[in-house]
Amino acid sequence: MDERYAIILAAGKGTRMKSKLYKVLHPVCGKPMVEHIMSRVEEINPNKVVTIVGHGAQEVKAQLDTRSEYALQAEQLGTGHAVIQAADFLKGKKGTTLVISGDTPLLTSETLDQLFEYHQGKNASATILTAHADDPSGYGRILCDRVGIVDRIVEQKDASIEEAQVKEINTGTYCFDNELLFEALDNITTDNVQGEYYLTDIIEILKEQGHIVAAYQTSDFEESIGVNDRIALAQANDIMRRRINRKHMQNGVTFIDPNTSYIDDGVKIGAETIIEPGVSLKGETIIGEDCVITQNSQITDSRIEDGVTVKSSTIEESIVYAKADVGPYAHLRPKTEVKQQAHIGNFVEIKNATIGEKTKVGHLTYVGDATLGKEINVGCGTVFVNYDGKNKHHTTVGDHSFIGSAVNLIGPVNIAQNTCLAAGSTITDDVYEDDMAIARARQVNKEGYAKRLPFLQ
Structure with missing residues (x-):
């Protein structure tokens, strides 16, 4: 079996959470989101895990301890820029690399395993984990050609009116050929609305080079939910709580x-x-x-x-x-x-x-x-x-x-x-x-004394 690596993106502050606690450390059913991600990643037996830290770096390291290597993203210049920080640990290595966000706690190890298997079965340079969303607002859209081959990913803020109607969305989780990943990262730019290095731009680069880009769609949209605010946090807690209770009832x-x-x-x-x-x-x-x-x-x-x-x-x-x-x-x-x-x-x-x-x-x-x-x-x-x-x-x-x-x-x-x-x-x-x-004072009765107490008059 191919060598497996994992990069966990956990550098963002999460300003929409409006919290003193860094986003990936917010708990879902008793455990920080990044802990859920690390546990799921460990279940697929990677050879190396690299966590990209930034805001709250020391707190994230304290949570995950020696279970991961760490790379610092001092400035948050986009997801592509975040993955570049792992180059010292992974660049040049043969194998398959999972890139996963630390704020997607509902993903399961079964889905991640299936993503790896699908990626290898298609002999792809990259495989995107996708989902069908009835309301795709806020997600990057997966654009395919007429025969269903992935053409590119368009971020919400860069999407045209027609592209915004697409229901297949990017979950933000990928498998990459590790060598091709870091070669392509050298070619991404900030030519977009946000002025950031998008990891999604690698898809277009790989396709232009003639490589296969695949998409594996999970059957459970709920797994794809990313937690960016307190509303999504409550939703993630509700979904996971239902999963946990269902499992106990089955047992x-x-x-x-x-x-x-x-x-x-x-x-x-x-x-x-x-x-x-x-x-x-x-x-x-x-x-x-x-x-x-x-x-x-x-x-x-x-x-x-x-x-x-x-x-x-x-x-x-x-x-x-x-x-x-x-x-x-x-x-x-x-x-x-x-x-x-x-x-x-x-x-x-x-x-x-x-x-x-x-x-x-x-x-x-x-x-x-x-x-x-x-x-x-x-x-x-x-x-x-x-x-x-x-x-x-x-x-x-x-x-x-x-x-x-x-x-x-x-x-x-x-x-x-x-x-x-x-x-x-x-x-x-x-x-x-x-x-x-027996250790108490002897009782003494004061004859007629109650009549002298004003509150009994």
Whole structure:
């Protein structure tokens, strides 16, 4: 098989985005657009990838790291000028080069593979990936002769009224014979409305030299969408979200309303899991089999094992083990572990803590910087007081302990197994096995005093 190379165009600032974030770094379903492109390119196994960077160069490099070589386009003088910057890496090499824009996140590796195969099958010097657009406004038009051979590409701003009616559009993705590509780049000019070096001018140059120029039309116009503004960004997110949800449903996941379920690219969901409306699953989240994730839950970079129910709760960078349940309206903050069959109830917040097997933290409780053993009952309104204004302190509670309602545990403190903390206590000292700790002021009744209080008059 021919050597394969790829050039990713990622130098533009994207002024129409009206954003501080560089265009190709805007996320689509949880990943920057350029990350989607790099992933698709990697799936076709190129021998070398060169990314053309300009605006936001350091941020793009940080995103892609060592997966690519980089060439700087200091001035944005057009797509042809951008590709020229890759000459130091690719000029003179035999093989086929894919040129792809970093703002086309909906392209699939299957389409790119088919483009390569079509290009090689036609023995072409260049092959344009095209699509049929009912409304071709804004796209370059593919002009063919009477027998369907590509004649040239006309940019929107240079198109005549008749040319603007053509429905076959240029997606901005190409395969080139690498040697011919860089030879032709030496001959392009800025003789156009924009005064830029158009990559599309290479098509005419190659044809004048007698080379074959082919066009491969994708059957899915949506793949061709380039993201140049926030409207297109929202459209790309919608299309990719539908793709992602469809794939999960094909793999045995139930979506009550897929139109209102927001699943990032890369999230894994096991079969027989139910996703209710308004759920967001983000980042590197993994959901096991037979789970129920109820409406408006948000889970980020977390692992949820088999048989877990999450009710309208927020979970971040945490692990919930098999057959536990969380919520409603709980918040698991980073570094939380909820062990098997544990129960985390409504309005409970947990951070940097382990909740043991079959332990119950029912409601209105904060657990921070703590390790709780198994089969503990934590009463309503309990607070693990972990912060003294400067440092965090850890609390440990042993197995089979009972914590009454409205207990404050002032860390650092160790509570042994089989202990009881009386309701309303403020615990500052260690409690030993089989002990009950009571730490509250003795009640005093002031006879007749209520009559003296003005608000009771």
